[in-house]
Amino acid sequence: MRKSNNLSIKIKGKLVEFNEPLVMGIINTTPDSFYNQSRKIYVDDALFQAKKMLKEGAKILDIGGYSSRPGADHVSIKEELERVLPVIEEISSKYPDAILSIDTFRSEVAEKSIDAGAAIINDISGGSLDENMYNKVGQLAVPYIMMHMRGTPQTMQTLTDYPNGVTHGVMHYFSDKKNEFLNAGGLDLIIDPGFGFAKTLDQNYELLRELEMLHEFNLPILVGVSRKSMITKKLKINSEEALNGTSIINTIALQKGAQILRVHDVKEAVECVKLTQETLLF
Incomplete structure (x- = not known):
């Protein structure tokens, strides 16, 4: 098992250290998220979910x-902003100490969300879908989660060819993107290997087996496998039945040194962290 190497990031002027892995709860303000229990399209619903997850x-x-x-269907910038800003503003108002992340690949949405109270930008495209993203992150001076993906959500599953293996492809991607990000003035960087994005079922498990290789970058690693098809297809179940499989994969990721788990089910993920930490070798 791998212990975090004293990694830290600065959020809202405070140093956040990864002495133990953190859990990130998912709140989707979309009507078409693959896991329908995570859909919180009304502000009151999202606020209730935020309270529950923080607790x-x-x-x-x-x-x-x-x-x-x-x-997934394409959504305009206007509609995306209308979905996320009221939720960010309300959660920030009710829970000012909560750390909020905006899940977007658009710099305009990112900037307005940070102004509304978010403190982290989580970009599934790693800057590939908005040429202004890295510069904007540098200007805002906030942590940035860079995920590995090819193409767009509409095309990514056709882009799964990795001649030298998926892990090598992911590492090459982060090597290039990290330099671009730093050259644009970015500071705190978190990497996400992007399970389920431009990867076949077998490639997801190959990447999981070799996850420790990503520690070469000496950056916090986020893993998001919650109720995804890499679990449901392998077990021939639906997303509503995938909590146990999610906990198992999360535990494996923690054993390989993941510092953040992005999940729909916070209580169970926190339990994974607590129990896995008990077996950590010093």
Whole structure:
């Protein structure tokens, strides 16, 4: 098992250390998220979910208004903003100490969400879908989650060719993107290997087996496998039945050194962290 190497990021002027892994709770303000229990399109519903997740131990709440499931419908910037800003403003008002992340690949949405109270930008495209994203992150001086993906949510599942293996492809991607990000003035960086994005079922498990290789970058690693098809297809179940499989994969990711778990089910993920930490070798 791998212990975090004294990694830290600065959020809202405070140093957040990864002495133990953190849990990020998902709040989707979309009507078409692949897991329907995570859909919170009304502000009151999202606020209730935020309260529940914070009570269960979530350290970060990730707010998203553009579904990234394979083949998801395109959403305009205007509509995305209308979905996320009221939720961010209300949660920030009710829970000012909560750390909110905006799940978007658009710099305009990112900037307005930070102004509304978010403190982290979570970009599924790693800057590939908005050429202004890295510069904007540098200007805002906030942590940035860079995920590995190819294409768009509409095309990504056709882009799964990795001649030298998926892990090598992911590492090459982060090597290039990290330099671009830093050159644009970015500071705190978190990497997400993007399970389920431009990867076949077998490639997801290959990447999980080799996850420790990503520690070469000496950056916090976020893993998001919650109720995804890499679990449901393998077990021939639906997303509503995938909590146990999610906990198992999360535990494996923690054993391989993941510092953040992005999940729909906070209580169970926090339990994974607590129990896994008990077996940590010093």
